[in-house]
Amino acid sequence: MLTPYRRVLATPGAVRFSLSAFVGRLPISMISLGIVLLVEGATGSYATAGTVASAYLLANAFFAIVHGRLVDRFGQATVLPLAQGLFTGALALMAWAAQDDWGSLAVHGFAALAGATLPQLGACVRARWSWVLEEPRQVQTAYAFESVVDEVVFVTGPTLVTFLATAWHPVAGLAVAGATGLVGAITLAAQRGTQPPARWDGSRTDVGERPPMPWLVVVPLAVVCVALGAVFGSVEVITVAFSEEQGAKAWAGPLLALWAIGSLSAGVVSGAINWRTPPESRVGWGVLALGLATAPLLLVDSMWLMGVLLLLGGMAIAPTLIATMSVVEREVPTGRLTEGMAIVHTGLGIGIAPGAALAGMLIDEHGANPAYVVPLAAGVLGFAAAWCGRRIVTGSRAMP
Incomplete structure (x- = not known):
């Protein structure tokens, strides 16, 4: 099962x-x-904490497109x-500002500035894979590998920051x-040998004119990703x-890590499968x-059971994101691939x-468990958006 991964990792510089x-x-x-x-x-308020985090995430989401265009135009080493x-x-x-109580406006403003300037390394590394690999099957395997890496990030990061x-x-x-x-x-920017050249058109030469963006493909994917993002943000x-209600706030990181471990394990399997179902x-x-995997969380009052359910629910994350990136890589012109992924x-950031x-407001009013209705609703709405559009790739290809 790991042979496809060994092949792509053998690529020089990968x-x-x-x-x-x-x-x-x-x-x-x-x-x-x-x-x-x-x-x-x-501040003692989850609602305030949620709005500051939202300012950071919204700015990151809106400026992701700008980052993608700048990277495609000027190159990763510059941007x-x-x-x-x-x-x-x-x-x-x-x-x-948060520690010295500079005021809510300052905290929100600097959080938004941080989000706006965070570089899109996930899109950049996937663009590198698309540049150094020529076979579509290998590119999909590489994207699956990067999705697994993303989950390792989400296993490591929450636990580390909470501790x-x-x-x-x-x-x-x-x-x-x-x-x-x-x-x-x-370190990534310094590796110029594997980065796509500025204004790359897929022919390994530089061109001055940008190819058109297939918006009929990209917009429906972005809408579905809004729902995915709402699940991620609310569950976090x-x-x-x-965890705080259970008297074990320090265990919030490990619980979220279990969610990511479920995604990681499913991502490894997904990347090794030669799928017949289109992405x-x-x-x-x-x-x-x-979304449906979060429904039982409305009733859970045990840390151990919460961990098990988050582990199982997380198994839907990586395969969904791998499929999303596979559609983008297949349909978006390579000259605008970083922008398309951004x-x-x-969509993820906006969600x-x-x-x-919203989860923060419900927590303040009703407690943690009832707030799990937010990711449940987001999952259902995301499916409805994908189903009703029925044109997630082209104007004529419908979902089964």
């Missing part, structure tokens, strides 16, 4: 750029949770170090996130609150499965923000 991107991506699993832990500790430097500075100011914030200092987790992001982004905030169909069914990630904020 291990180096994938490892660099792994280190650089650790902040994506640490920042929003770190913000929740920091701001809730300073990544500059963006990462701005992100690190904004993150430090946000933490300082640092609760056992040492609320700012410690964010400090480590900023440092790892800086090291990873600069609710799980922290659930556009797997996207719709996957988001529905993810647009899909924008994460209101999902986290």
Whole structure:
């Protein structure tokens, strides 16, 4: 089963750029949770913590497209170090503002600035795979591998940031996130031999004119990803609150890590399977499965049972995201691939923000368990969007 992975990792430079991107991506699993832990500790309100995290995530989502265009236009070596430097500075100011009570506007503003400047390393590393590999099957395997790496990030990050914030200092987790992001982004940018050239058109030559974006493909995928994002954002905030209600707030990170472990294990299997079901169909069914998997969480009052259910529910994450990226890679012109992937990630970010904020409000009013209705509803709505559109890839291809 692991043979396809060994083949793609044997590509010259692949291990180096994938490892660099792994280190650089650790902040994506640490920042929003770190913000929740920091701001809730300073204000005592999950609703406020959720809105600050939402400001960060929304800005990151909206500016992801800008980052994608800049990377496609000027190249990773130029854009990544500059963006990462701005992100690190904004993150430090946000933490300082929260700790010294500069006011809600300052905290939200610096959080938004940090989100706007965070480089899109996930899109960048996938663009590198598409550049160094020529066989579509190998590219899909590489995307599956990166989805597994994403889950390793989400296993490591929440546990690390929770431990640092609760056992040492609320700012410690964010400090480590900023440092790892800086090291990873600069290391990745330095590897010029495997990066796609600026304005790459897929023919391994530079061109000046951008190919058109297939919006009929990209927009429906982005809408479905909004629902996925709402599931991610709400579950993260609710799980922290659930752990606190159970008197074990420090275990929020490990619970979220179990969710990611379920996704990781399913992602490994998904990447090794030669699927007969087209990826556009797997996207719709996957988001529905993810939403429905949160329904039992409405009634759970045991940390152990919560962990088991999160582990099982997480198995729907990676296969859905792998299918989404496979559709993007297949349908979007290579000259705009980073931008296309950034647009899909924008959908995730747009969904994460209101999902986290709405969950925070329900937690403050009704407690943690009832708030799990947010990811349940998001999953159902995501499936409805994919089903009703019936044109997730082309104007004539319908979901079965």
